[in-house]
Amino acid sequence: MEGRVPGAVLLEVRGVSLSFGGVHALREVDFHVHEREICAIIGPNGAGKSSLLNVINGVYAPNAGTISYAGETRRAMRPHRAAEQGIARTFQNIALFKGMSVLDNVMAGRALKMRRGMLWQALYWGPAEREELEHRARVEKIIDFLQIEHVRRTPVGRLPYGLQKRVELARALAAEPRLLLLDEPMAGMNIEEKQDMCRFILDANDELGVTVVLIEHDMAVVMDIADRVVVLDYGRKIADGAPEEVRNNREVIDAYLGVPTAADDRALKEAS
Amino acid sequence: MPADTFPRLLIEHARQRGDRPSIREKDLGIWQTYSWKQALDEVRSLACGLRTLGLRRGDALAIVGDNRPRLYWAMDAAQSLGAIPVPLYQDAVADEMAYVLGNADVRIAIVEDQEQVDKLLEVKPRCPHLELIIYDDPRGLRHYDPAVLRAYDDVQAAGRDLERQEPELFEQEVARGQSSDVAIMLYTSGTTGTPKGVMLTHDNLILTGRGAIQRDRLTGDEEVLAYLPMAWVGDNLFSYSQGHVAGFCVSCPESPDTVLTDMREIGPTYFFAPPRVLENLLTQVSIRMEDSSRFKRWLYARCMVVARRWGSTILDGKPVATLGRLAYALADLLILGPLRNVLGFSRVRVAYTAGEAIGPDLFRFYRSLGVNLKQLYGSTETSVFVCMQPDGQAKLESVGTPAAGVDVRISEQGEVQVRSPGVFRGYFKAEGATREAMTADGFFRTGDAGYFDDDGHLRIIDRAKDVGRLRDGTLFAPKYLENKLKFFPFIKEAVAFGDRRAFAAAFVCIDLAAVGNWAERRNLPYTGYVDLAGQKPVHDLVRGCVEEVNAALAADPKLRGSQIHRFLVLHKELDADDGELTRTRKVRRGFIAEKYAMLVEALYSRDSHVHVETQVRFEDGRTGLVRADLPILEAMTVELEGKRRAA
Numbered sequence: 073m074e075g076r077v078p079g080a081v082l083l084e085v086r087g088v089s090l091s092f093g094g095v096h097a098l099r100e101v102d103f104h105v106h107e108r109e110i111c112a113i114i115g116p117n118g119a120g121k122s123s124l125l126n127v128i129n130g131v132y133a134p135n136a137g138t139i140s141y142a143g144e145t146r147r148a149m150r151p152h153r154a155a156e157q158g159i160a161r162t163f164q165n166i167a168l169f170k171g172m173s174v175l176d177n178v179m180a181g182r183a184l185k186m187r188r189g190m191l192w193q194a195l196y197w198g199p200a201e202r203e204e205l206e207h208r209a210r211v212e213k214i215i216d217f218l219q220i221e222h223v224r225r226t227p228v229g230r231l232p233y234g235l236q237k238r239v240e241l242a243r244a245l246a247a248e249p250r251l252l253l254l255d256e257p258m259a260g261m262n263i264e265e266k267q268d269m270c271r272f273i274l275d276a277n278d279e280l281g282v283t284v285v286l287i288e289h290d291m292a293v294v295m296d297i298a299d300r301v302v303v304l305d306y307g308r309k310i311a312d313g314a315p316e317e318v319r320n321n322r323e324v325i326d327a328y329l330g331v332p333t334a335a336d337d338r339a340l341k342e343a344s
Numbered sequence: 345m346p347a348d349t350f351p352r353l354l355i356e357h358a359r360q361r362g363d364r365p366s367i368r369e370k371d372l373g374i375w376q377t378y379s380w381k382q383a384l385d386e387v388r389s390l391a392c393g394l395r396t397l398g399l400r401r402g403d404a405l406a407i408v409g410d411n412r413p414r415l416y417w418a419m420d421a422a423q424s425l426g427a428i429p430v431p432l433y434q435d436a437v438a439d440e441m442a443y444v445l446g447n448a449d450v451r452i453a454i455v456e457d458q459e460q461v462d463k464l465l466e467v468k469p470r471c472p473h474l475e476l477i478i479y480d481d482p483r484g485l486r487h488y489d490p491a492v493l494r495a496y497d498d499v500q501a502a503g504r505d506l507e508r509q510e511p512e513l514f515e516q517e518v519a520r521g522q523s524s525d526v527a528i529m530l531y532t533s534g535t536t537g538t539p540k541g542v543m544l545t546h547d548n549l550i551l552t553g554r555g556a557i558q559r560d561r562l563t564g565d566e567e568v569l570a571y572l573p574m575a576w577v578g579d580n581l582f583s584y585s586q587g588h589v590a591g592f593c594v595s596c597p598e599s600p601d602t603v604l605t606d607m608r609e610i611g612p613t614y615f616f617a618p619p620r621v622l623e624n625l626l627t628q629v630s631i632r633m634e635d636s637s638r639f640k641r642w643l644y645a646r647c648m649v650v651a652r653r654w655g656s657t658i659l660d661g662k663p664v665a666t667l668g669r670l671a672y673a674l675a676d677l678l679i680l681g682p683l684r685n686v687l688g689f690s691r692v693r694v695a696y697t698a699g700e701a702i703g704p705d706l707f708r709f710y711r712s713l714g715v716n717l718k719q720l721y722g723s724t725e726t727s728v729f730v731c732m733q734p735d736g737q738a739k740l741e742s743v744g745t746p747a748a749g750v751d752v753r754i755s756e757q758g759e760v761q762v763r764s765p766g767v768f769r770g771y772f773k774a775e776g777a778t779r780e781a782m783t784a785d786g787f788f789r790t791g792d793a794g795y796f797d798d799d800g801h802l803r804i805i806d807r808a809k810d811v812g813r814l815r816d817g818t819l820f821a822p823k824y825l826e827n828k829l830k831f832f833p834f835i836k837e838a839v840a841f842g843d844r845r846a847f848a849a850a851f852v853c854i855d856l857a858a859v860g861n862w863a864e865r866r867n868l869p870y871t872g873y874v875d876l877a878g879q880k881p882v883h884d885l886v887r888g889c890v891e892e893v894n895a896a897l898a899a900d901p902k903l904r905g906s907q908i909h910r911f912l913v914l915h916k917e918l919d920a921d922d923g924e925l926t927r928t929r930k931v932r933r934g935f936i937a938e939k940y941a942m943l944v945e946a947l948y949s950r951d952s953h954v955h956v957e958t959q960v961r962f963e964d965g966r967t968g969l970v971r972a973d974l975p976i977l978e979a980m981t982v983e984l985e986g987k988r989r990a991a
Binding site for chain 1: 372373374483486487598599601602
């Protein structure tokens with residue numbers, strides 16, 4: 073994006089390898105994300121994209137390598153610690169509480185910010201009430217931000233897929249993250265929903281100052297919103313750079329984009 | 345200074361009842377109320393701010409967005425300076441916006457958010473006068489070119505600076521306004537031709553608004569929900585004008601998708617809805633009832649029978665047998681009351697519908713529910729109110745008696761003509777069109793065909809130019825047929841043909857929600873509109889509807905001949921973006937007949953199928969092609985009482 077200067081390095085993954093038995097999900101992956109950057113991870117199925125996100129927020133402990141986040145270097149993140157330090161994420165196959173309303177789902181994103189214990193909250197009196205109101209106000213701001221007012225009270229399970237994705241993003245934003253990990257935020261959406269989602273991600277990045285790492289298959293989207301693209305193939309990083317460079321990288325084309333045909337060229341041109 | 349312009353009314357209310365609510369909106373899920381005093385402060389600083397930007401008397405100020413207090417204040421602010429607010433349809437496509445902005449010489453526009461800013465920036469190269477866009481919601485606009493953008497807050501801040509230097513400025517400007525000045529310019533979508541700017545004066549709007557308020561005994565305590573497009577005269581009259589005259593509070597919905605919830609929370613007492621909105625509400629109720637348990641469905645059906653039998657009569661205050669009253673009271677307790685509550689109609693004292701003829705069963709449904717729904721007749725050029733139904737005299741087929749101070753006459757050609765304080769000043773920059781619209785003695789030609797019935801109520805049949813004759817001379821009123829068809833929840837739109845033809849025929853568009861639900865309950869798989877509309881069981885369903893209409897027509901000696909012989913189910917929904925509907929969703933029959941000429945010919949041929957390819961425009965502006973093979977369907981017609989034959 074023109075006019076934006078990336079800040080200091082927020083996240084750095086160095087020499088990370090991860091294997092499950094004989095399967096090497098990640099092989100010595102190095103990459104870093106600057107503060108306020110939108111970084112896209114692309115690659116064919118099974119390239120290790122989701123595994124990388126899982127390493128970043130501590131669901132998987134890597135077999136080798138280190139992760140530095142906000143100045144601290146570790147062998148492995150722990151999920152709880154990651155959340156406390158401002159890493160939030162969404163999932164490839166939506167992980168919301170289907171029976172709960174949109175409002176409650178987004179409120180759940182505030183769980184870590186709640187100071188009062190369960191008893192206080194059950195009493196809902198004095199400080200607990202004030203706290204609840206304060207959190208509710210923040211949640212309402214996010215509901216407004218993502219334009220989901222009309223489904224505030226609707227159980228999530230009854231919403232169409234595209235809206236559920238948006239609710240998931242809302243819940244992640246409710247945690248006021250510094251780093252937002254999005255696993256295929258636009259999978260299964262129609263063009264209009266994708267455009268909306270792009271706008272929301274850009275707005276979150278721009279107005280809330282959130283750093284974003286996202287996995288996405290839709291190249292048009294990636295080229296549109298990412299500042300930088302990291303390409304994985306069979307657990308290896310094969311490219312890393314501005315969307316323009318990556319698109320013209322021979323290895324990337326062979327591994328992922330495929331040998332360009334006239335139609336692909338056209339599509340790529342349109343994408344840019 | 346008499347309160348005869350909108351800014352003066354605003355000042356008057358702020359002075360006399362300054363702490364009473366004037367307008368509400370929902371912020372972060374909570375209703376925020378602005379008093380008349382606060383509204384005046386907001387308007388004053390905005391007006392002064394606009395002054396610093398060089399908005400002068402007679403200039404046009406475009407306003408685009410959903411119903412928001414800040415956009416209504418923009419109207420007040422413009423009028424305070426003697427400028428003319430021009431609200432635009434917020435969902436208009438770029439071409440339409442460019443036309444209006446260009447035609448009205450708009451220099452400054454006030455818009456709601458980024459979506460509208462993007463749209464205006466897109467058309468800006470085509471609108472040489474457009475210099476500045478003022479936005480309310482700054483979200484997403486940080487990287488835009490600041491030379492053409494200004495924040496609403498910043499404009500108000502500049503206004504407050506000016507106020508400090510010239511504290512008398514605002515009142516002086518308001519004092520310079522005349523009640524005969526143009527107060528607003530509303531572009532009529534028009535079922536034909538390019539939009540025209542209808543100039544309405546303060547007098548037009550205030551006098552008609554006041555007349556209607558007196559007739560229905562409305563007070564400053566009414567609650568109104570402003571949910572219709574601000575560019576439509578209906579919203580302007582019912583929310584803005586009458587709100588200013590009576591001093592009642594107007595609430596703006598949180599978003600267009602939350603109207604139902606907001607309606608329930610606000611509980612309006614005075615309500616205006618075009619038939620389409622009422623229809624959607626009823627469709628939703630019907631769908632939800634179909635999905636409920638068997639006992640509830642049974643109870644609903646029983647109570648509705650009771651309601652239909654006695655509800656309307658009780659509402660009209662006519663004598664009803666004790667048994668009827670008891671049955672109705674029980675139905676009210678069990679179903680009708682809760683249903684009114686769910687729909688947000690619990691407190692409605694007066695409700696109007698207009699804009700299009702209302703389906704009989706739709707009208708009866710709300711009346712029998714105990715909602716005092718009445719019809720009125722009017723147009724943008726007459727500041728809405730021409731005829732209104734008095735309480736207790738709400739009839740199905742007519743639109744009531746002339747409003748106070750309104751002369752209505754029927755010309756020799758059968759056209760309804762109106763002379764009233766509400767008749768407009770003229771079309772902007774279109775003296776020719778204005779002259780054509782008026783008679784030599786100052787009556788406005790409505791273009792509607794109608795007559796007065798025995799009770800002195802006006803009855804509208806159709807647009808005068810649309811009423812035609814079948815080849816055998818039978819009267820053919822296309823809208824009448826279309827409305828009859830559209831009453832069925834399964835049918836969303838219908839277009840009837842028959843003028844100078846051997847028989848009447850029709851296009852039908854199914855209602856995706858209703859038919860989709862119907863199909864699901866029958867385990868009928870479908871992928872989308874095109875697929876569903878092409879299925880045989882759906883065709884049979886629609887044929888059933890058409891044949892019912894034919895049976896009803898057979899009972900009317902005048903219209904018996906215009907029964908529908910052949911019809912087809914259209915492969916796409918009619919859409920305003922494709923030019924097939926107006927922005928107020930009226931069918932543009934002529935355009936459709938031209939666009940689908942091949943289909944019309946097929947209806948009048950011996951073919952049983954027709955292949956069609958249509959260009960459609962998606963919401964993001966791209967176009968695509970829809971292909972379909974449409975069967976031409978035949979419906980039974982009724983020749984004599986009880987005797988049916990295939991067409």
